[in-house]
Structures are given as structure tokens and as C-alpha cells.
Amino acid sequence: MTDTTAAAGRRRTAPLVRRGAALLSTLGVIAVTMFGLIFVTFIIGRVMPVDPVLAVVGERASKEIYDRVYFEMGLDKSLVEQFWIYLTDVLTGNFGTSTLTARPVVEDIARVFPATLELATIGVIIGIVFGVPMGVTAAVYQGRWPDHVVRLFGLFGYSMPIFWLALMGLIIFYGNLDWVGAPTGRVDVFYQDIVPPVTGMILIDSAIAGDWTIFWNAVSHVVLPAAILGYYSLAYISRMTRSFMIEELSKEYVTTARVKGLSERAVIWRHAVGNVSVPLITVIALSYANLLEGSVLTETIFSWPGLGQYITNALLNADMAAVLGGTVVVGLTFVGLNMLSDVLYRVLDPRARS
Secondary structure: OHHHHHHHHHHHHHHHHHHHHHHHHHHHHHHHHHHHHHHHHHHHHHHOOOOHHHHHHOOOOOHHHHHHHHHHOOOOOOHHHHHHHHHHHHHOOOOOEOOOOOOEHHHHHHHHHHHHHHHHHHHHHHHHHHHHHHHHHHHHOOOOHHHHHHHHHHHHHHHOOHHHHHHHHHHHHHHHOOOOOOOOOOOOHHHOOOOOOOOOOHHHHHHHHOOHHHHHHHHHHHHHHHHHHHHHHHHHHHHHHHHHHHHHHOOHHHHHHHHOOOOHHHHHHHHHHHHHHHHHHHHHHHHHHHHHHOOHHHHHHOOOOOHHHHHHHHHHOOOHHHHHHHHHHHHHHHHHHHHHHHHHHHHHOHHHHO
């Protein structure tokens, strides 16, 4: 009886042990990834052909001022000591002070990141809403004209430089048709700083304030850059959806469902799409992360005051504290979205939990 009880106890604790080991393994991978990201950003800051002291004091500063700032920045210490200081600062949320804005980099990032988040979120929603049905259609009509149209449409969006698409969009929809707002940021100049910032996202904040004039003005400004990013996301999501669906439609359960008399719509959208939705989560998360980190050119062209434009301006002005801080935030976002997709994958797919 004792042996039976002990065996039952081991069977009950075994899943907990496995889950604990999996959790520790995941946390270890995250820690190593973040350490590598911080180390790489530190090395970038040291190999860039920019004198960080001159970026602070200017080229006309005296040698006494230069030497004082040099020691204050800890540049007289060894690289190991400098890295340790940099690591502890980053882990405590201290990215230094921007020489361009004279404010803490954390405050600057908190101010500009919501604009990038808003733009990328609308873009990935466009990619999901249009990309998934297009990918499913291409798989169902594999080898026929709908498949060729979807593949050509996706190939064009996936291979064209995003800055070229943005410029062409401005020429056509703003310059010729006047359907969208000017590339002057999130709203027209005379509407800026009117809506109280609550979330930092102009569409949500203007809706909360009930100022629908500014809301629709913001829509006219966001629609084109979001559509450009959405097209890029759509191309990737539709291609991966088509690949997943072709594999899924060739499985035996699909044939069985058809033999049982289920409608083709139910077979495709209820069963096949339901099964590919799990790996699609990872694809969508990666697409979202790519939009968050890859919107630099789009934000620059449309004067969008987001993280991408902030990093670009910082780089052009040798503001390395801002550049490295923005890079770390982008890396954290990428890792966080991958973690979220992994968690959702395990929640939605029992096989992954086992």
C-alpha cells in the first residue's frame, strides 16, 4: 500500500517538476538573450566612430571640461568595469540622458513609443484581416488563378523596399488624389498638443476626449503609413498562411470530414483554419515585432514622432545614449512578443503543454 501511494505521489508531482524545469529553461534562455543584447549594444557604443565626450561638451570645449566629463562618464575605467556599470544601469532602467533633448532617455522613449505602438498595431491588424483570408484562398485554389494573384500580390509587397512604397503612396494618395493628410506627423500642425495625453496614442486619446475633429484628422494621417506597414505584414502573413493551409488540407482528417458530408466552408474555416491558427500566432507575433522595430523608414518619411524617428535623429546627432536605449527597448519588445506567442501557443495547443 505504501509503495502504491508513493508511486501515485510521484505521478502527481512529475508534471509539476517538468513544468518547473520548462519554466526555468525559458527564463534562462530569456536571461541569456537579454545579456547578449545588452552586451552587443555596449560594444556598438564603443566601436562607433563617435567621441561620446565631444557629443556632450561640443568641439569648442576646453581640455579641462573635456577631461572632467571624460572621468564623469567613466571612460577612464577598464572595459569590464564600464560594461558592469552599463549593465547595472540598464537593469535599473537608467539609459542615461539624451544630449539631443537633455532629458532622461527613459522619459523620451516613454513619450515616443506609443506613437510607434499605435502605427504598428494598426498595421498588423490590416495584415491579419486581409492576409489570413488571402492565404486561405490561395491554398484552397492552389495552382489556379486566385493562388497566382495572391502570390504575386504578396511577392510585390514582400520584395519592394518599404521606403519606395511609402514615397509612391505619398505621390499618389496625397500629392495627386489628396485622400490622406500631409506627412507632418500624427495630426496637422494646428491640432498638435491640444488633446490631453492619456495613453499617448492620438486616436484613443482624441476619442476619450470626445474631440472627433482631431480624431478624423488623425485617421487621415495614420491611414497611409499604417497601410504601408500593413501591406508588408499582409505579404508575410498571407504567404505563411498559404503554406500552413496547403499542408493542413492534405491531411486525412480533412478527407474524412468531407466524406462525412461537411460543407467545404466548414471543413476549411472551422477545422483547417482552426488547426493552423496555433502556428499562425507565432507568425503574427513576429510580424508585429518586425513592424515595431522596422518602422524607422516609414516614420522618417511621414515625420511620424515614434521610436524609429527618435533613434534616427539620435544617430544623426551622435546621441549614443538615446540610440542604445532605443535599441535595448526594441530588443525587449521582440523578446516579450516571442514570449507571449510561446505562452499562447502552449495555451491553445495541448500537445505543446504535454
